[in-house]
Every structure is written in C-alpha cells, then in structure tokens.
Amino acid sequence: MNLTMSAAPSHTAVLPEETIEALAVQPGGRYIDCTLGGGGHAAAILEHSSPGGQLLGIDADPEAMKAAKSRLEAYSGSTVLVNQNFINLKAICNKYHFFPVHGILFDLGLSSLQLNGDGRGFSFRHDSPLDMRLNPQQPVTAADIVNSLSEKELARVIKTFGEESRSNQIARYIVRQRPIKTTFELAEIVEQATGGRRGRIHPATRTFLALRIAVNEELEHLKATLEQAVDLLGLGGRLVVISYHSLEDRIVKQFTHQEASGETARLRLINKKVITPSLVEIRFNPRSRSAKLRAAERITMPKEANSE
Numbered sequence: 001m002n003l004t005m006s007a008a009p010s011h012t013a014v015l016p017e018e019t020i021e022a023l024a025v026q027p028g029g030r031y032i033d034c035t036l037g038g039g040g041h042a043a044a045i046l047e048h049s050s051p052g053g054q055l056l057g058i059d060a061d062p063e064a065m066k067a068a069k070s071r072l073e074a075y076s077g078s079t080v081l082v083n084q085n086f087i088n089l090k091a092i093c094n095k096y097h098f099f100p101v102h103g104i105l106f107d108l109g110l111s112s113l114q115l116n117g118d119g120r121g122f123s124f125r126h127d128s129p130l131d132m133r134l135n136p137q138q139p140v141t142a143a144d145i146v147n148s149l150s151e152k153e154l155a156r157v158i159k160t161f162g163e164e165s166r167s168n169q170i171a172r173y174i175v176r177q178r179p180i181k182t183t184f185e186l187a188e189i190v191e192q193a194t195g196g197r198r199g200r201i202h203p204a205t206r207t208f209l210a211l212r213i214a215v216n217e218e219l220e221h222l223k224a225t226l227e228q229a230v231d232l233l234g235l236g237g238r239l240v241v242i243s244y245h246s247l248e249d250r251i252v253k254q255f256t257h258q259e260a261s262g263e264t265a266r267l268r269l270i271n272k273k274v275i276t277p278s279l280v281e282i283r284f285n286p287r288s289r290s291a292k293l294r295a296a297e298r299i300t301m302p303k304e305a306n307s308e
C-alpha cells in the first residue's frame, strides 16, 4: 500500500508513515486502533504487520464503523472491529482476549467523514441540528447543553473546553436567544456576540469545539483510557497518540511524562519533542496542520489485563 498521501475518498490518515514508525509495527504483531475513523491508519497497520498481524479496532461512531469495515474488508480474518467508546478499552480487550499488545493508537478528534457529513452538527459549515454526539445512543446533545445550562455554566464550558476569551459575552447572547436548534443559528449568535469575523478563524470555532468536547466527555475519556492503554501494552509495546488541540495534547504530555519518570516508571518517551506534519502533508491535507504525535514505549512487564 502506498503510505504516501494518496487522496482517500473519505478521510486521509494524518502522519501516516510517522505513525507506523512510532508504533514500530512488525509482522505478526497485535495492535489496537482506538479511533478507527475511515480505517486509514488501521489499513496501514495491517499491511505492515502482515503476515500474521492482528488488529482490534474501536470507534464510537456507527457511521465510521461502516466506513472502516468496508475499507478493511480484505483483512476481515485479522481484525476485530468494535462499535464502542474507547473508555471501555480494557473490558473490550478482556472480552476478545486481546492482551498483551505491541501497540495502541489514538488518532483523536473527528474524521472528515464526520466533519463533512450532513446532520451531525459538528460543523457550522453545514446547517443541521445541534447534535454533535459521536454515537446517537448517547443521552446528551449539544442542543441540550446550549438550551439548558445556566449562563454561568455555559460560559464555563466555552471557556474551559474552547479556551475562548469571550465566553461570558457568548454565553449571554446564547441565553438571550434560546432555544437554539441548528448549527447556523448558533454560529450566527456567536458572530453577533463577538462582533463578527476578524481573522482567518471563524469566531464560532472555539464554541463549537467546546460543545463537542462537553457532549462527548472527550477529555475525561482520554485521561481514563490512557491509563488502561498502558496496562494493556506488553514489554516494548508502543503507545502513540495524535492530538489536534492544546487541551488534548496537554493531557497526553502530562500523562506520558509522568509515566516515564521516577522509580515506578512504566514508559520511556520515544520522541521528547512532538512530531508534526511536514509542509507538504499540510498542503495536501490541511486538516493535518494542528496534529501533534507523541509516542512512548512500555519498559516494564505487564500483569494480567484486568488486574493491573
């Protein structure tokens, strides 16, 4: 397979070669892709771990699951694909006796499939209901949050998860104009609250990010799952995380640095500095521009998956 950046019909995998190298993919290895998306990284892992490689792939989004299943059809004998949230990582591995593993990948955030898809509410570029759930079974939508939190709580969500300095003003405008049902309505209200567009970035970008993070409890799930992931790695197994915004990257950095320090260290950092896409990759795939890859290797023997 050509790992250089061929235009995929749905989602183009970010930092493809760097990911395979950071995972140190080897023939016969067992790997977990916690964020299957369109299956781009998963296909590359399967290709490089052949013959004999196995992949457990997870995605919370049933639509992503369908896309990944069809992309990975040729490897159906070597894959287990699970439509669940990665917060259940350890339980999933116990169920499928998938332990210990040679590498675990998280390619966080959303795929182009989700961002370009109609009706999911992730982007203000399409007019759709304010949903933003990765999985339609989740109980809370972005509309629920926007229309039910107090002004103070809403401002806190937008400030904390969106790192938005104008959060108070935005929350005030939102509360005044509720109920808000669609992405276009919300984007327009944020534009009014912030005095309209100034720079290159749309004024609603941070508010949309904050709501998505809140709806899917992204930061809590990431923290808790990183812990589980280290437990599942065999000696020499690799943990690789690609993140797309500073809050995610801070969690990954803190976690890996902490696990790699002191007498009880379980990890060794592979790259002290983050790996970022080349200018060529960014030109070809603009969505890659904010990507940061961190990798670490397990340096201790694992215990039983469910007892660690």
Ligand SMILES: C[S@@+](CC[C@H](N)C(=O)[O-])C[C@H]1O[C@@H](n2cnc3c(N)ncnc32)[C@H](O)[C@@H]1O
Binding pocket: 011, 012, 013, 014, 034, 035, 036, 037, 038, 039, 040, 041, 042, 058, 059, 060, 061, 064, 084, 085, 086, 087, 107, 108, 109, 110, 111, 134, 221
């Ligand atoms: C950037 S995309 C991954 C793209 C993939 N690496 C590829 O090459 O096609 C991120 C995927 O992770 C999934 N995801 C995000 N958070 C998740 C979670 N907590 N549990 C399971 N899947 C999650 C999203 O639904 C999305 O499909």
